[in-house]
Amino acid sequence: MHWRDTLPDWYIDKYGYQPCVNIGTAGHVDHGKTTLIQALTGSWTSVHSQELKRGITIRVGYSDAAFYKCTSCEEPLGYSTTPKCNNCGGESELSRVVSFVDSPGHESLMANMLSGSALMDGALLLVAANEKVPRPQTKEHLLALQTLGIQQIVVVQNKVDLLSYKEALANYQDITKFVKGTHAAKAPIIPISAQSGLNVDALIGSIESNIKTPDRDEKQDTVMHVLRSFDVNKPGTKLKNIKGGVIGGSLTQGVFNVGDEIEIKPGILNKKKKTYEPLVTEITSLGTAAGIVESVKPGGLVAIGTKLDPSMTRSDSFIGSVIGKPGTLPENSTQLKLDVTLFDSAVGTTEDIKVQPIQTGELLRVNIGTAPLLGKVSKVKSKNVEIELRRPACIFEGGNVALSRRIDERWRLIGAGIVG
Structure with missing residues (x-):
């Protein structure tokens, strides 16, 4: 039975037929992020052939799970992912539906992880108990x-x-030392085995207690950040049966309905004018993990069917774009002004490399929402940094931006900025 068939009226009225919160997984490669999501959702998020061959997550993957709470058992024994309690066999009530964002742990795929982070309301930080703490990407993902x-x-x-x-306890103490002074300093540390399902009920209980569903304002201008885009038509499809391009992502505010006119920024490159032009199209269909719906809200991955030529959306060509109602989004810009905070050391390197001040003229990688972009520093004045982007972006004032510098032939996270 799919979770959509167990949704009570109160949930449908409040959240619709979709998850209400996005929870990311972060941590070093092979520490069990994708295995944990499979244990919680029954879905394997590494579905692309290249991912299966390499055994790692390459793109950001989404998978949903419904959490239930037994009306009889004491916490955390009564938490499960089925309507029937795994502990006593009694009936359980829906707590909520959660969408998991599985981000790559491999160092060369850090830009993808940062893109996924832009849509997370909370996160699970996985640490393998049988390895030294911290591993490079564990530290990088936490930062x-x-x-x-x-x-x-x-x-x-x-x-x-x-x-x-005794070994698990020593590892637990190492984790406690590692997270000290970070956002995870007061976070619960839950020992589990994702492979066997050991203690997963306690983990679900901790998620429900510590990662709250954000208050969403459906009356705000709708904003959707794009993580995927594709052509759903199979080779040989007759012209009359061809469907428009499909765009996947997550809403952070507002609502979309079938029939709405939408604007996509920065849009596509006009080669004659050498500028990016926003696209305006119509929503022809909406889909969530529960199936085809008439409207969507924030929470989980949403698929938007459009009237766009499907050749425009194939191969994730719209990743990093922003979608809203026409005239409501910020104008495209190549000028990025930031209030920057640098880390003491570069993140993800085997050696401790001190972060040097940002210099005028240097090339940086910036992550704006779900868009990884390159830009050249045009001005530095104390903590105020101006960057000329190589291509325009839809930039929201007050947004968080991750900054990376090329170190040892890799892009390494060196700090963060707030858009001014």
Whole structure:
């Protein structure tokens, strides 16, 4: 039975047929992020052929789960992902539906992780109990979460079944030292085995207690950040049966309905004018994990069917775009003004490399929403930095931006900025 078939009226009235909160997974490659999501949702988020061959997550993956609470059992025994309690066999009530954002842990895919972080309301930070703490990407992901303002965190101590109690306790103490002074300093640390499902009920209970559903204002101008775009037509489809391009992402505020006119920024490149022009189209269909719907709200991955030529949306060509109602989004701009805070050391390097001040003329990678972009520093005055982007972006004032510098032939996270 799919969770959509168990939704009570109160949930449908408030959130519709979709998840109400986005929770990310972060941590070093092979520490069990995708395995944990499979244990919680029954879905394997690494579905692309290249991901399966390499055994790592490459793109940001989404998967949904409904959490239920037994009306009889004491916490945390009564939490499960099925309407029937795994502990006593009794009936359970829906707590909420959650969407998990599985981000890449490999260092070369950090830009993808940062893109996924832009849509997270909270996060699970996975740490493998059988490895040294912290591993490079564990540290980098935690700082990335902090950089992008994600404060609701649950630390997951995975693979405890591979250790003795004494070894697991020592690892727990190492984790406590590692998160000290960060947003995760007061986060609960839950020991589990994602492979066997050990203690998953306690983890669900901790998620429900510590990662709250944000208050959403449906009356605000709608904003959707794009993570995917594709052509759903199979080769050989007859012209009369061709469907328009599909765009996938997540709403952060507002509502979209079938039939709405939408604007996509920065749009597409006009080669003659050498400028990006926004696109205006109509929503022909809306989809969530529960199926085809008439309207969508913030929470989970949403698919928007459009009247765009499907060749325009294939191969994730719209990643990093922003969608809203016409005339409501910020104007395209290549000028980025930031109030910057640099880290003491570059993140993700094996050696401790001190972060040097940003210099005029240097090339940086910036993550604005779900868009990873390159830009050249045009002006530096104390903490105020101006960057000329190589291509325009739809930039929201007050937004968090991650900054990376090329170090040892990799883009390394060096700090964060707030758009001024």
